Amino acid sequence: MLDAAHADLVAAEPLVRASDLAEYRRGLDRHMRGEWDGERFTAFRLRFGVYGQKQPGVQMVRIKIPGGKLSPAWLRTIASANRQFAQGDAHLTTRQDVQIYSVALDRSADLLDLLYSNGITTREACGNTIRNLTACALAGACPRELVDAGKVADQLARAWIRHPLVQNMPRKMKFTVSGCATDCGHSSIHDLGLIAIEKDGQQGFRVMVGGGLGGQPRAAIEVLPFVAETELPAVIEALARLHQRYSDRRNRNAARVKFVVKRFGEEKFRTLFVEEFDRVRALPQRPWDGLEWHKPLQAAVSRAPVGLIAARDGSTAVSVLVPLGILSSEQLDSLADIAIAAGVSDLRCTREQNLVFLGVAADKVQQLVAGVTAIGLQVPASSEEVATVISCPGTTTCRIGITNSQNFARQAFASAQNDPLAKGVSVHVSGCQNSCGLHHVADFGLHGAAKKVDGRSAPHYQLHFGGDANIGVVGLGGPTIPAKLADQALGLLRKSLAETREKGESVRGWAERLGKDGIDAILAPLDASQADGLFVDWGDATDFPGAPQAKGECAAPFAMDLCYADLADDALISADRNLVVGQDDQAKAEAARALTFALRRLLHARGVGSEDDITLAAAESQVVSLWSDVAAIGQALASVDVAKVQSAEAYREAVAYALDTAAEAVAAPAAPVVAAVGDLNALFEVAE
Template sequence: MQSFRTELENPVVEKDIIDLEQKIRDFREGKIHDEKFKSLRLARGVYGQRQPGVQMVRIKLPFGKVTFKQLLKIADISDEYASSNLHLTTRQDIQIHYVSLERTPELWAKLEQDDVTLREACGNTVRNVTSSPASGIDPQEVFDVSPYAHAVFAFFLRNPICQEMGRKFKISFSSSEADTAFSFIHDLGFIPKVKFENGQEVRGFKVMLGGGLGAQPALAHVVHEFLHEDQIIPYTESVIRVFDRYGERNNRNKARLKFLIQKIGLEEFLRLVDEERIANKVKSYKIDRDAVPQPEAPGVVKYPEVEITNPARYKHWRATNVFEQKQKGFFGVYIKVEVGDIPTAQARQLVDAISPYVADEIRITQNQGLLLKFAREEALPHLFNGLSALGLAAPGFDSVADVTTCPGTDTCNLGISNSMTLSKVLEDVVYSEYEDLIYNRDIKIKISGCMNSCGQHGLAHIGFHGSSLKAQGKVLPSVQVLLGGGIVGDGIGRAADKITKVPAKRATTVLRAVLNDYQANTNDNELFNDYYDRQGKDYFYQLLKPIADLTTLQDDEFVDWGHEETFATAIGVGECAGVVIDLVATLIFEAEEKFGWARQAFDDNRFADSIYHSYSVFISAAKALLLDKGVNSSTHAGIIREFDVQYVATGEIELSGSTFDELILQINKNEPSEQFAAQYLQQAESFVQTVKAKREALIQL
């Protein structure tokens, strides 16, 4: 494990990886509490699997961009450390499975050699920043949002304000009003806009705030019709600061930003955001528009004549999987990837097959496919043949036949019923019985293994999520059926309605019933959701009610898709975010560790970072003493309030004529200057010493 210490060029990354190695060792030796260690590894992309003793590793690929070399490196890593498979996610990441915990630092170090990171791919952090996969080549876009997504990713990576939030935070950039990055389900969603001032083009974004799916979907609020491009990072920073201070931390089911906005109201939330701006690291942040250059297109080559292996299928593929880019003469080519899985051997063959014909940049799509760029028209037959040989030329990308799914019970702790096999079965139904619908890009089918919507069932026109039912004294695998979700456009979206719950083995019957009714009763050129609205929710409940009848169950319906044994629910503890640490000694140790980070940041002239680390010192130390009194506040704001009530107002702790609120909340009343950073650092150090002395006195009692 020593090799990565000399091979990495970035000392910050190297320190990160060495720290993970040491923390793993400390955890194995019993020096770190399990929940603290879980939080630490999650923030480094290491997630416990359903199978005991192994990990899922999530590889963070900002806006889904990966080069041929990076894809090959990830394939090599999966062969050496995982299960020789790459899983594409709905957040444009790649996941590998069955990794030994002890090998994750070495794995991470090797990935970093090709500029690939695991950092903050999981946990209570800013997750992967996503964008429309076609950004940069989208004929509808007003400008390329890729550099903006990259800037946001880079600014918040390792940023102290978002390392230990109450819950994860998701950001997206759509390339146009088509909103193909789903701004309305994100904590912050950005849609590009242009206006003209004095004859000059000015770039900005429509800003959507507080969206989310999960068990309780919420559609985002429009908070800016036009926010200048230089303000998107300062605004995002202010939002995250408020979320970190006021967001729920004990009940993870109520800890997302959408619940905080529901609790205090949008107007109050926006007031707090405005109040935080003085503390921001930057008041304006100019985006480098050239930070993500377009990849070099293949040179002009006279391709040899080639015979199409399957002319009819090529026609379908060309109609559904290929589009002309905004760069005339070039085409984008989508690859439909069944259940998002690419075996490593197939990944290498894919790179060999496509590299002569497309640019060296692949984008992972939100429906678990791939997008290739800058193919010339004469190269398309060669691409089709090459993809066909690999089983990757299925037509119907992003159509009814392209079902999105999460891993479900295959590997996820939270999975209730199978989603991967069900996805394949539903696709087979479409291809074999509704071939004309492979051209239909209006209807989207999405599946999640549970209600948390990793497969995005909550925004599907036809959605399913894993569940269970009881019948005949036994439990059987089931799916909740949802209808009517989807994109409206320009930040407006629809959350799908729950219709009924049926045995999982009847999901195919549900799909047939809905598609048959749609074909029989839709008006000319009527979109699915217009047809759904016209018929009404109760119409579909009555349509599907006979399918939900449990008096006609067969024995095989007690066995889930892809399984041979009788179904039993086996839900583990979810790790989509860390768990609160309630150990007093651990919190005091954390406060001292964070003080070291604050001191180091100050010495490096990173004054804003030093100030936020000092703020975290106050919070950890105060929480430690509150726990001694059995007070476990669920927010930073609550900790501040309770510390004044329990210790300052009672005279147990004196703070030089100040309340704790006044002391700690200097942070949002001062510019992040060197002078204030020095003062705040000294105050944090003094506070920790006071807390330690109080704690030692309490122990002696």
């Protein structure tokens, strides 16, 4: 139980603790010995970035890189981890994580040991948590930035990692930070977006909430026009508490923050947020290191910056195009060597699956470019001189992927290299509707689907046109075409765009002007009857099996015991924070809430469910009856009753003792059944 002393309430957290690894080893051991079933262990391991693949018996491990901030040493460690424990290449993701694949479960703890001992975390990279905080592609170098968004993301990640409030939320939350109003962090498609601004001579952030993609894309709304940087932890706390309070734990498909906004309406949600923010910012928060703010300079804006970029400090940022974000262990090692030789200590992985070297001195630029070119990567002149193609892994590893998006994207990228019309055009590919490949926010987006052709299931892609995350525009949905014709379709679309686009017209505007009939006319040359291997997906050797039946882990299962334990700990911490500021009545109320969660945990352990509106008295009455065989529980509750009329401090201590007692009772092995000779009824009752 997390029994925080007052002095520790606002202590900063490191990304890695030795206790993280010890906790994971204990959980893995309990699962291997059969104490934890698959569902409970799944909920547990996901919090440590260990994610089940479609291939049985192996895991994808997601490495969390807050703000995309990497060092050469981290590149070496990831290379070593991939070489020793995984199979295939590493993958830079659209959320600035690094993923490695096909890790045997029984070796996963040793892999985490290697990462953690070198300062790299996987904690809360998956599961119903605050996922990796992302930032602008050129954070730390962009002349336009007011502040380094990557550093903001990193500091916020450290402020909330391990906090019990965000360990078992109704669903995940995705946050981003932008260093200026250009919003290259793409706030519009995130649960929470923070945009650095200057208002009335003060520097701070605009707060956007409730965006998201997937099956029901929705743009974020502004909830606060301005907050000071020191109030950012309170912004996150306010949103997390609203998410815990109002999101739907039963219908996992409607449990993201955007559905809470939809449920209440924008104005009511905004009111709820401001009320909660005003409440929690009056309480102690974890410390905030002041940011270094800059005077912004004029510079060109690029949706997917690559090439040589003049940085704010006079150095050069070298943005390397990494096709589909795929890097071998050898390339990772070489990139570390190249960085060190060029005197670079700060790199950033980007949402476009590229890699940026920051702070490159003028006399080292060509040396660095030659180095990355020698290992098969590119440093184009600019993003307008190259096609942007990004993709999720799809069916290469994902349980719920429908199409082999990654192998199709390889083909799309190869074709784009030979098509001058592909320059400056973005193509994003997702293996299903969930938009891990960000298909909603590309010039041309594609998401995988299964569709029958002559009674047989064949891989298909639905097309999307003209999405732009910088301005919060979701692509216009278009026709669905066979996967084997998708590359040809992209060629036809690029040709028509180049020939018929009007001056100043966006891709979405172009598609809207053409309409359904116009798009169909462009794609008319596609002939499914002439497609080779219509029923075999890109990169596959066997017929398409149809949409997967496997259960994915994007919506992580709940282990309600862990959930109740974390919520009880969070409520007790809230009691402590209220005591610090002299709000004794509220401290008692929070302590009572902590006790209620502990009692619900005890009910759950005996197979009795409880609703969120259960009263403390009702929960206590049921626990006293169900746990009459454990005297310590009754004694702890009796102590709480005595402390009710005493000071808030005394009540808090009694509740803390009750929480510890509940935890011990739940963890204790079941008592053996002792029956009289010939008395089979007792054994049958236990079996029932």
